[in-house]
Amino acid sequence: MSLAMTENEILLALIQSLKEGKKTKFQEIIDELQPYDMAQQYLNIPNKHRNKFLLYLSIEQLTDLMQQLVKDDQLEVLQKLGIEKSTKVLDLMENDDLASLLSELEPEKIEELLSEMKKEESEIVQNLMNYPPETAGRIMNNRYVWIPQHFTIREAVDKLKHFAELAEYLNYLYVIDEQKKLVGVVSYRDLLLADLQDKIEEIMYSRVVMADVYTDQEEVAKLITRYDFVSLPVVEEDHRLVGVITVDDIIDVVIQEANEDIEKLSASGKSIDFNTKPLVAAYRRLPWLILLLFIGLISGGIISSFEETLEAVVALAFFMPLIAGMTGNTGTQSLAVVVRGLVSEDLNIKQVVKLVFRELWVGIIIGITCGILISIIAFVWRGNFTLGLVVGSSLLITLIIGTLAGTIIPLILYKLKVDPAVASGPLITTINDILSLLIYFGIATAFIVRLM
Amino acid sequence: MSLAMTENEILLALIQSLKEGKKTKFQEIIDELQPYDMAQQYLNIPNKHRNKFLLYLSIEQLTDLMQQLVKDDQLEVLQKLGIEKSTKVLDLMENDDLASLLSELEPEKIEELLSEMKKEESEIVQNLMNYPPETAGRIMNNRYVWIPQHFTIREAVDKLKHFAELAEYLNYLYVIDEQKKLVGVVSYRDLLLADLQDKIEEIMYSRVVMADVYTDQEEVAKLITRYDFVSLPVVEEDHRLVGVITVDDIIDVVIQEANEDIEKLSASGKSIDFNTKPLVAAYRRLPWLILLLFIGLISGGIISSFEETLEAVVALAFFMPLIAGMTGNTGTQSLAVVVRGLVSEDLNIKQVVKLVFRELWVGIIIGITCGILISIIAFVWRGNFTLGLVVGSSLLITLIIGTLAGTIIPLILYKLKVDPAVASGPLITTINDILSLLIYFGIATAFIVRLM
Known part of the structure; x- marks a missing residue:
């Protein structure tokens, strides 16, 4: 050809x-x-x-x-x-x-x-x-070459030649003892550079990085990414070597986990791709939307409980989408930082505290900036100083709360090992919607006399 | 130790x-x-x-x-x-x-x-x-082993031994001609199984998959993922071999690109991780929020232009967050499907048409379901049949439009090669906010007499 x-x-x-x-x-x-x-x-x-x-x-x-x-x-x-x-x-x-x-x-x-x-x-x-x-147990394969520790380099090379067809990668040979326990690893490069008479146990590296069969695939991806390995051995509880995970499978895991994070952030429903049929795609997306519809009704309920305030000052409605939207946005931003951060970092309590305080500061800085801005705009637009103050201070408070909610809620869910899909972006947005309406109308009602 | x-x-x-x-x-x-x-x-x-x-x-x-x-x-x-x-x-x-x-x-x-x-x-x-x-040119490295095509297997193995220390992976040897043009590839496994007297050009595989120096790193990731390679050769325009890209760098690319997609969907600002300082994080997130604040003012402007309608029927405000929120959510769902789909699929016009029609159908199915549901709820809650009809039909229309906007806008931006950050989730949400308010109040104003 x-x-x-x-x-x-x-x-x-x-x-x-x-x-x-x-x-x-x-x-x-x-x-x-x-x-x-x-x-x-x-x-x-x-x-x-x-x-x-x-x-x-x-x-x-x-x-x-x-x-x-x-x-x-x-x-x-x-x-x-x-x-x-x-x-x-x-x-x-x-x-x-x-x-x-x-x-x-x-x-x-x-x-x-x-x-x-x-x-x-x-x-x-x-x-x-x-x-x-x-x-790890589910994604491992058995296309690897293992050798007993008492082999010489020559014996190892012979065995490698024999199994070359079968093994997926030849970068590492895994060394086992009599009980098939993993005791070392030898890279093909080491084999090339060693004397044929040397013993494997003399040249092997014995502080082997390995995964347990029950290790989460996301953990395995972290290990392989960190150490730049092309494969990672998998062992049973008793350290018996039972398989390897290769880097090509890990790329698929990384893509899959990223897609899950995005499903989480957008509540787009499980595994919808370009080839999913319309009915199936709609069926997978509807549960979330219907749930959010009912949560949205709570917003409606809150507004209706402030009906008098709203009737007295209809102008309050003009700033409703802005305040709710901004709070939702800042929450989603925080959520994205947390969700993606968890991909490469392991969390300890010190880091959690540091992160929450960082986001608190971010919320305060963002809140002050946007709050002052909208106060001035509202005052200039409607000519009402109190309205500007109400809108501005509401935005300040809701942005701080929105930022914290977007940080703390996913961290709690992660700690509780709740299905992370629950911490989806739209859910955070909707919770922030409700909080922001309560704060906004609460403040407005307190100042109702000066607003009219 | x-x-x-x-x-x-x-x-x-x-x-x-x-x-x-x-x-x-x-x-x-x-x-x-x-x-x-x-x-x-x-x-x-x-x-x-x-x-x-x-x-x-x-x-x-x-x-x-x-x-x-x-x-x-x-x-x-x-x-x-x-x-x-x-x-x-x-x-x-x-x-x-x-x-x-x-x-x-x-x-x-x-x-x-x-x-x-x-x-x-x-x-x-x-x-x-x-x-x-x-x-590709930016992420390639020069830690690979190349051999001239006229070498014998024995010569190749010797050279390989000599460079074993230097090469990152030994899985493939790249074969070049006199002008250093890439003409073939030999896997280490092939070397092991061949006779030492054979010529490299006899056993090499000549339909080499390669990347050009200017190939986008996302393209390179697609190639390596598809073919399950551990490294991919990179050539200049004249097919001269200038480097290789290894799979460990590609995992980093996949993670980086996923993070970029998530930044896109959440407008969370470039590269904020757990260690970013509060001021820096706030500075990176603020531009988006301020832009969205001004866009949010447009929503306010729209509502204020329907002030009379709203004053006449304050109950309309109760359903505002629900309709705007649902439209935003369905748009984000579609956006997520498109953004992630582009990671593994190349788009041709046939697929785009198919995708848009699929999402149209999804929008119709979702719109009818949620529209009927909210009509009934609104009627039961407020005891006003027309109100139910107005809210339900608005939700039907806005969900269809929201779904299409979430599909078509990112596709157009992708086609125009606009910085994809523009197609961020909050932007789609905000556009959908504006559209949904226009439709909702438009329909409500048409039926104003029967609503009062």
Whole structure:
């Protein structure tokens, strides 16, 4: 295949080879493609050619293809392949990918597939699926090379050569003792630079950074990011080495966790992407909106309880959206700082206190600036000095409270380990709405005589 | 050092060895620490011991330390080291880290440091700093191994051994021709499995995925994530290999870009973390808040232009926060879907149309559901059928418009390549506020007679 061929030219060449039944030509093209690109081509090819596309691929290529597809497409491929070929592909798939695919299926279907697979493979996958979602145990894989500590460098290199095909990365060899406990790590670089007669235990690094099977995937991401590792060993409670987590899976975790933070901040509902169907997307977004509608009614109730004040000075309504909106905004700003800060920092009580005081100061500075500004504007606009004072002092107080609410509420929820989705941006906004209306109308009512 | 030692015990042991001037004991402890942990210990150690801490470290260890610190601490270390030792450390630092450190300094200081460095090193760094921020050229480093295509496997392995100390990862060797143009890539695994007499060009993979020096770092992150690479070669326009980008830098990019998206959605201001000083944080957040304050005044202006309607039916004010808030929320939800979708998908016109229609449908479904609900509630609460109808139909229309605004505005800004911070969540919220007030009071004024 020519290097200069574009995606579209490759697609046409593939379709032609499929139409003419030329398997060799088809293989020549596929051979030069990265798994991701092969999967893109499969998805772009018209449906009527897909069966033949799959037929022409080797089991290894089918495995590569599967690992690049999303769940729905994976299931379609399995269906087209039939049970016999499917199980061969599943045998070869990385265990973490496989566990994640199977976790979406009905129990009967899982059983059917697992029963046809090689016994040792299916047991490994079933073990993986026993760990809770989003833990190290769930995302680890078994494509690593381990060596006993008494090996020489020569023995280690031989074993490495033997398993090169199987291992995902060759950067580190993990060293274990007789009980399969993890006792050290040797980088491939160390192997290259050492004498062939040296013993592994002499050159290994024994203060190994590792994760427990139950470690949260977000913790694992923190470790890998900090230490710039390409993989991290995972151990059971008794320090037995049971898997590794590789950096490519961690990038997916980082993206997933960022998306969760954004769902949290925008209450946009779980996992809506460009391909979600309208009904599904609406269904996922509605619960939040309906909840917020009822909370919004509380605002209405508060205003209605100040009906007399409002009837007396209708001009108060003009500043309502501004005060509520600003309070909501400053709360969201604080919330974003807290939520993102938690991604890279571990919190101790000293830091929490420091953070809350920092945000208090920020609230005071912001409150004074905006309060003075709006006082002057309100006074100039409506020609009423008291109105300016009421609006300005309300904004001062609500901005301070809004900033603190946006900081403290998510910290409390984090401490209580409450589902963080509860601390969503719109919720903070709505709470701040209610607080700001109470303060604003409260102050206004106190000064009602001078306002009229 | 005992494996069981905790962070605190290590800290105490380090301080003791510094106090007693026992360099060997100090080195024994440091030797077993990962760079990240060494940096943490440096930061935890009382200031009066820091000079000695640095004195006891080798140039290589100082380099490791520097690469784990944030800018302010890096500058402190350079100051303590003095110019001679500093330049030795800078010589050894990874070029991308160095460029990022220097870009924060004043021009005179940069010149002073660069002039003392080895000529070839300082030239490389100066070249890096010529690329625009957030491009591949800026984050690439030169710690990779390249081989000419006519090499045999044996020659390649020899060269690799020679450069093992220098290269960051050994997973891939990049193959170049006589003009230093990138023509292929060989994985370390391929080397292990090939015969020593084979030629590199026979076993190399020639459809290399690469980035141009000017490729946006977000694009680079997409490539590495898609293909599960641990490094990606970077070429000049003429295909000359000039650097590689490694996966650990890409994780930082992914986190940085997610933070930027969140800043966008919450207008929380650039780079505020747990350690930002109150004045700085307030200064970074204020511009947005003041802008939003003035936009909020527009809402006030709109309400004041409907003063008569509001005076006639004060109850209209009760539903104001609810309608404005709900419209803001649905807009933020759509915005979040678009902003995050752009992280992993490239947009073509077909997808944009599909997305806009999807969100239109979502808006209609959400609008009808919430509209009917609030109509009933408003009717029951205030006993006024027309009021229910006005509030319900307003909410229906504003939710549809809000959803579309949250989708279309960021897409247009993306297309126009406008600084995406403009499409921030609070801005969308505020625009939706204004639209919703116009629609609500417009409809209410039309039905004013029946409302009274």
